[in-house]
Amino acid sequence: xSALVSLLGLTRDFSTGSGFLKARRVMxxxxxxxxxxxxxxxxxVVGESGCGKSTLGRLVLRLISASSGSVTYDDTDxxxxxxxxxxxxxxxxxxxxxxxxxAIDPRYTIRRTLLExxxxxxxxxxxxxxxxxxxxxxxGLNPDLAASYPHQxxxxxxxxxxxxxxxxxxxxxxxxxxxxxxxxxxIQAQIIALLEGLQRDxxxxxxxxxxxxSLVRYFCDQVVVMYMGRVVEVLPKAxxxxxxxxxxxxxxxxxxxxxxxxxxxxxxxGEIPSPFNLPPGCAFAARCPAATPLCxxxxxxxxxxxxxxxxxxxxxxx
Ligand SMILES: Nc1ncnc2c1ncn2[C@@H]1O[C@H](COP(=O)(O)OP(=O)(O)OP(=O)(O)O)[C@@H](O)[C@H]1O
Ligand code: SF4
Ligand SMILES: [Mg+2]
Numbered sequence: 001x002s003a004l005v006s007l008l009g010l011t012r013d014f015s016t017g018s019g020f021l022k023a024r025r026v027m028x029x030x031x032x033x034x035x036x037x038x039x040x041x042x043x044x045v046v047g048e049s050g051c052g053k054s055t056l057g058r059l060v061l062r063l064i065s066a067s068s069g070s071v072t073y074d075d076t077d078x079x080x081x082x083x084x085x086x087x088x089x090x091x092x093x094x095x096x097x098x099x100x101x102x103a104i105d106p107r108y109t110i111r112r113t114l115l116e117x118x119x120x121x122x123x124x125x126x127x128x129x130x131x132x133x134x135x136x137x138x139x140g141l142n143p144d145l146a147a148s149y150p151h152q153x154x155x156x157x158x159x160x161x162x163x164x165x166x167x168x169x170x171x172x173x174x175x176x177x178x179x180x181x182x183x184x185x186x187i188q189a190q191i192i193a194l195l196e197g198l199q200r201d202x203x204x205x206x207x208x209x210x211x212x213x214s215l216v217r218y219f220c221d222q223v224v225v226m227y228m229g230r231v232v233e234v235l236p237k238a239x240x241x242x243x244x245x246x247x248x249x250x251x252x253x254x255x256x257x258x259x260x261x262x263x264x265x266x267x268x269x270g271e272i273p274s275p276f277n278l279p280p281g282c283a284f285a286a287r288c289p290a291a292t293p294l295c296x297x298x299x300x301x302x303x304x305x306x307x308x309x310x311x312x313x314x315x316x317x318x
Pocket of ligand 3: 053054055177
């Protein structure tokens with residue numbers, strides 16, 4: 001499958017501290033990420049809070065600029081585009097946020113929220129009412145809600161509005177940043193089913209960000225595991241067994257309600273290193289049960305283990 005989006009050495013530093021007495025400190029939120037996102041498929045990005053998932057999603061859409069590296073969309077290097085050309089390109093690539101209020105203005109009706117992207121993009125719309133109805137029914141919203149304000153909707157309905165707005169300009173690529181994390185479990189399942197149906201019916205390509213590996217393995221084709229800004233494992237098929245000790249710990253860190261399948265929940269011990277002062281070797285070494293002196297001195301590179309499977313570990317497990 002050809003790549004719709006390719007990332008090459010994508011890196012983003014943040015500096016904190018300013019003013020007279022505060023020392024300026026730099027941390028690398030996303031570190032040298034190289035990845036192909038295959039066309040018409042779902043790539044999942046998973047990792048603990050703070051590992052750089054949202055920063056990666058924003059970099060991919062150029063909502064923030066990279067410190068170094070590039071993003072190529074359909075053979076176009078986004079870094080070479082003028083602001084006007086990038087604005088046009090944005091029609092193809094949209095984001096759905098965890099908190100729908102990141103994309104919808106509480107002061108706007110649903111109608112205005114869903115039609116606004118056409119104004120922003122200066123795209124004429126011959127029949128606005130027909131498009132509004134089409135968008136609302138695509139995401140399972142009753143068109144009667146068009147005159148409502150966001151506070152009159154449930155959490156699930158608000159996220160449906162966020163998805164409809166992202167789809168308004170017929171994009172090919174969506175970054176979904178924890179789109180169900182703020183919803184009840186039953187509503188989560190409805191939104192995942194909606195996203196699955198839209199991806200299949202419209203042939204969309206997704207970058208799906210989540211901290212929940214079981215959800216990612218259910219929903220995604222390819223799985224990317226991040227730790228402290230770096231990709232540590234890429235599983236070409238979501239059902240493949242992870243071999244990186246951190247990815248294995250994520251797999252074993254959720255509670256299993258079925259007593260026949262219950263197993264020991266693995267709790268990661270050891271301290272997470274400060275992102276401002278990473279150790280010279282593997283960033284996971286202080287928490288890794290398989291760590292050796294080599295792990296503490298040499299940082300493992302991301303290398304191909306087999307077709308499509310990549311891993312950054314001196315001692316892959318299992
Ligand atoms: N604008 C910013 N300025 C400074 N630091 C930032 C900024 N945005 C993110 N960071 C830092 O970059 C790191 C990665 O943040 P990011 O939001 O990408 O993580 P995440 O994996 O999405 O976490 P979560 O699962 O909690 O959403 C964090 O340490 C965060 O504090
Ligand atoms: S490189 Fe070493 S410390 Fe890092 S994950 Fe692999 S075994 Fe563990
Ligand atoms: Mg995030």
